[in-house]
Amino acid sequence: MNAPLSSLVIDAITQFDIARAVKLLADLKKADIADVLEQMPPQASCQLLEHLPRRAKVFAKIDPDYQAKLVHEFSRASLAEIVSEMPSDKRTDLFKRLNPQEQEALLPALAQAQREDLRRLSTYQEETAGAIMTSQYVTLKQDMTVAEAMDTIRRQAPDAETIYESYIIDENRHLIGVVSLHELVLAPLHQQIQDLMSTDVISAYVDDDQDDVAKKIAHYDLLALPVIDHEGALLGIVTYDDAMDVASEEASEDFLKVGGVEASAPILNIKEAPLFLLYRKRVFWLVILVFGSLLSGLGISHFESVIEANIVLVFFLPLLVGSGGNAGSQSSTLMVRALATGDVVMKDWFKLLSRECLVALGLGITMAIAVAILGYIRGDAMVALVLILSMIGIVLIGSIIGMSLPFILDKLGLDPASASAPLVTSICDATGVIIYLFIAAQLLSNVNV
Template structure:
């Protein structure tokens, strides 16, 4: 059997057990029709009203049907402004509509505006759970396992985790190359290595904060791609404030371990690394979105790896310049 609908679309998850009535029916007709046809259909919260060409033209809740006067015509009591979904709408989009409009069911229509099915809110709860799990795993990043963690075999879990881990190893080789490039700077002032994890991790942490906020807001539809410029400008001030606070904190440790010169190098690096990390972190989800990739793929470890490379280069460049090494 072929599945004619797109993966994770409204058409794929819709139910075809629904009831439609013509607009000219009376409430009394409709109740009789409902009593005859509703027996073996689950989840009937609404009756949909269609015209002579099966096109959707109204909706009526079972409650409204029960409350209406028996002699009234359906087109007199129905709601004409129906929220609907085209069959190729992505299920995540559809979940947002349910959330926004507080609906129990949304009718699905084909290109001719004819009703072909209905999606219920309990299916949307399942969709939300699945999509959240997917997004969570991307943050790690792990491929979705598709079964219970308890039941999944060690080999399956190995396969779902190894690809990203090996990719990230090769990303980190670049940080190593950065360090190798500055080998003489490090040899001349070994105290610099003390601050290496602290500085590069801070850039990564600030970056993954910025990315997470952005990914979540994009998933909820709060932030659109056109907002990038405005948010980028705001991130400059935020990350500057974050950077100088962290520089102040770290310069105390820097002074204690390496004296005034090291403290200045470390504080300067911290400010710049946090700013650069944050700006990369907030921009990557937009770039991924622009490239038609899922923004959530701009996951924390990816940003950490990029921030590491940039951090190493900034740190030892500043050290070489300031300390005149």
């Protein structure tokens, strides 16, 4: 829907009819205008933004990578106006994407307080609470009345990302309480904030992982989570909408990892990413997995004589080996997701192992019955027996590998999501080749050789 609209808008701009272009966008929501702009060349977007109403708010909704492309295009006055009206966390995201010259050019456009805020926020390490928090929130004092608090909130509202939670700090900026606008609206006007506030505040440390921050917000159904330093001083807040973005980003990361795509930042967008980046993020695992496959090849060459004597074995090779890989990637996927959502923790491994063995045994027997019939038709009773024993063994071992690998990676301090389907498949393949040909060698060699 947005692509045709963006070409209509581009047409209008090409004909120097900015008024028509602006009119086309007039009825859209800010987030939708941002989507349209992202489809357009940066020059065209900038021309439009110079004339759009609410342009600072629209600009804040644009993806920060695209924002960075627009910075050169603006007149100095427009840039100063737009950037100083951005929410502080979004401004920091943009600032971190600029090169040093661009950063130096931007700073004089800001007021003193904003400059200091920007310098402070951009020092926090990526993927921590500090890197995603905003410094725009409402603070109250504990000896205020509700009426005074409401006045303070009204005064601070234009510069606050939310007024639905207010934070009570002492003279050292230590966080001592939280009160919601819901509670304030229902309370008598003369009540003291210290009698109304909740002192048992859920908070995060500034160096906490962003994923833990997002999980905390979801777990406690918070609108915003205050971020403190290790002395307890309030540094910022993370709002629920940023937590939703983090959760989606982390899900993408795990998802790509499980598919065998390297998922360190920047997260790949298959439509926009430069081709060489796509190549680089995929080639690593593909080459690693070649060595996994070589193990299978070595297994095969070790049993070459058995294969030559019973060429029918090759027919069933992909089937048996593939089933182990498939069962294994099912197990690892279930396990990686359960570790990510927190449903499962390390100490559950042993309990889960026995459950997994039972399920895998059931799966192995079902599959064994299916292939035994095929084996009897194409081969003989001995071939059928080889297939039955191999299939049960392969599915069982494959499932155990699949469920254990994420735990082992976690124990080694690596991301369990690196137990990707391709990695598990490669390991299970090699194991499967050896199980299959070993059993065949034992049972068939004295018959056929």
